[in-house]
Amino acid sequence: MPYIAPSGATLTLAANATSGTIAGTVGGGVQIGMALAPGIRGGIGRYGTRTITTWTGTEFTVNEPFTDASGNPVALSAVPFTIDDMAASISPSAQNSLSLSILLNEQRKVFGSSITLDGKSKILPRDRGEGAATFFRDVWQLSGRNWFALEQKTVAGAGERLLLQAFPDGVIPVEAIDIAGDGTIDFLEGEGSLASSATTNIGGQRTRRLAISGTATIASFGSGRNKGRILRFLGAATIRHNATSLVIPGAADIVMAAGDILHVASDASGNWRVLGGTKGNGQPMFGGAATESADGLMTAAALKRLNGLANGPNLVPNGGFEQGLSGWPTFAGFSDGATQQVLTSIDSLSGGSRLRLSFGAKTTGTLNAIGERIPVVPGAKYAIGSWLKSNVAAAASNVVSVRAQWFKSDGTPSATAFANSNFSTATTWTRAEVVVVAPADAGYCEFRLVINVTVAQPLGITWIDFDECSMTPVASIAAASLPSFTVATLPTANLQAGDTAWASNCRAFNGAGTQEGAGAGTGAVVTWNGSVWKIAGTNVTAIA
Template sequence: MALYGPSTATASVTANTNLVTIAGMDLTIITPGMTINFGARDRKTGDAWIIGAVTPNSTNGGTLTTAGSIPTGYANAPFVIDTTGYLGTDASYAAATSLSLLQTLATLFGPATNLYSGARQIVLDKLASTALGRIAFAIAGRNWGDLAHREYSYTPTGGSLTTTQTLALRAFPDGSTPIDALLVDLSSGTVDFRQNEITIASAATVDLSSAPAGRVTISGAAGILSFGAGKNLTRLLRFTGAATLTHNATSLVLLTAANIVTAPGDTALATSDAAGNWTVRDYQRANGRPLIAPTMISGNSGPTDLPAGTTRYFTHALVGFSQSQVYTPAGRRIRFSNLRVVGPQAPGSGQSWKFTLQKLFSDTALTCTISGTGSNQATDATNSVIFEPNDRWSLRADMSAGAASLSSVLFSMDVEVLS
């Protein structure tokens, strides 16, 4: 038979110890060899622990010492004591209990089971909303955790007390106090979870999947060509050194389509796709400055005439017959965009002036044309061109054969410094 204590009787024990304090129950009839189950009065739950010694405190409680250490801590918990003495060893009792549990699970989940038209279910029903339903994963001497369905109350800063039902995956780093690693709010169907932070040294390949953490600190200044082959991941990055992220249009896509030199305190958000290719979705400088600070250059071709039916090259106040006469070095890695040109008047009916940014001795995609009699200006707001520090640029002007005389051409371009 089983002995059920009074409805007010409780048991308390510290995790990984074997001393159990009983309150509200006469222990004078309890003897070594009986077993105790924690957590309920109307059923046996979990493993039973062999009672090794009993010390009553009159007829209203006392202490029990179990044969083995109890990994789970309980505070004023309900319990059941089985008065059938067990004469075997602690290890053999545990083996018998485990075998019984395995047989139950095999029956439930085995191929011959036909529950609810084939569904395999374990139902942890709760009679009260404040009760705790859980599955614990515990091994003595190791960190352990549980999956718990419980009532959860919280008060947001400046808000009011809110109570909801939650399903939580919890960890017990200190062996007794649970921490919600993942918390599902069952009233809204939303999830809150904790993210660990680890440090990885910069290298050609910084494998962001090599550690189970959503936040990664990257230390050092070694160049980074890859974030590894981890698939479908999201990582919040923080840099502590001046490392260079190298843009790759497939495997490491950067916001600027250009390399980024990190600085201590910079942060970034990176994600990978199903193929393990990474994209940096956001990048924030620690000093608050934008990743690229656009500026503008502008100029005037000067009074030199650009005759109809000819091709000329010019920069500010300088016109030549060839690119080599007027080329200007980029000086840094930069991107030109938004080419704008304004002539003194329109080129005339059926005529045109075409302006193209030259890179060394070749045309680029950045170009615009003024034509007809309707306007004396044009803009290319679509294309952009990247120049390396040693590249040189100029503007090429192509005047149609019957175009109006052209001089003092105003021009401007946006310039973004990429290095």
């Protein structure tokens, strides 16, 4: 495509004239119909373009006079010009197209000949010869200092790369973003730092990874919508749960430790949610298969689950009362209108049935539901328990007893009459359970539910329901794997209610319900109740 920008040549034309003269050498190639553009050497000036109608090399005519931007006729005296083979209708769009064509033509001189110039597509492919390591590199500078660069190059063994670089020191670039030819991307991700405070504004930080220092209680992660952050804690900061603005799995506050990691994200409203985390010791922070708390203590629920995997089957016949009173041959103490009956309704814990023991007019004594005798192994551990609820909640700890009544193999009473534990009641289903040890002379056990009417009746209780009664052999796999302490060294910090451990010198209870003597403790499973350690399954504080 002929394009002429004669060096040193000028044109002169009077106002309202269409004929003018040329000073200087233009050279060949000018044809009728080409566009004449006075003003500047490398592009379009402010006078637009006109179509050449005659040309001699020293004189010319155009299709109409030149005007300024307001349409006023102008006189041109010794001004530079360019000539292009694009026919000039003088319309703004034509002038713009010609301007772009000239600009691209100038870029072609710099970047090579792989440029398509036409009135429609304006594509500028950047090409290079084979073997060149770098195709192009654009560098952004300010006051002589390098700040950023965009570089495309071939990386040996890795193919084509487009790199966004930064200059932290103004001289040596680091690759902030690396885009491969297959569309995959890698990027540099630094870690910022932030001190913990009531409002720890992680959303206001520019880095995705943050090291959080200090031990403050964090009630807010600050502002920021649709953001994600990975937090590494350097101290024992506390994260406070908020049901709207800072949601934590389990809806409970968490105390961090050095090395703990949290992954958090905010929604479109700027509310944050903890998505997950890992403790510095490698344990999961929430749920899953974790069976330990912050100090490596197994939770009571986890202990029960793990023991349940190893425990034997339920030995109580018809413990859910789905077959009426089958398996429950004896009810003792039922006088003064007291009754026992199996109720069938959706209020039962499971299945469709439950046992209700009603007091009637009885005000003292006990009510006893006695199951069939069950063979036992001397020295073996058994978990005995039942779900229960009453018409009125009672905080007294001795309203109900779950009892194992021991008998020798010949059917006579054992030297150790029974083992039991006492419980309070609630108006919703709650579990009453205790682990007992069969005496050395035991051959059988009667599973018993015992209501202390003397205690319960003055509290307003008139009936108590029972369901899912059970007696299961305990393998105690979990107890053997619990972290072990002495009573004096049991931890008291960074605990949650329900954490469980083994106290090696704790004074345990024997099969008769008698606690071991001072200094003679053989060890027991203990549970943290939020303020002190209790012997598991009891309300008795652990002592040595």
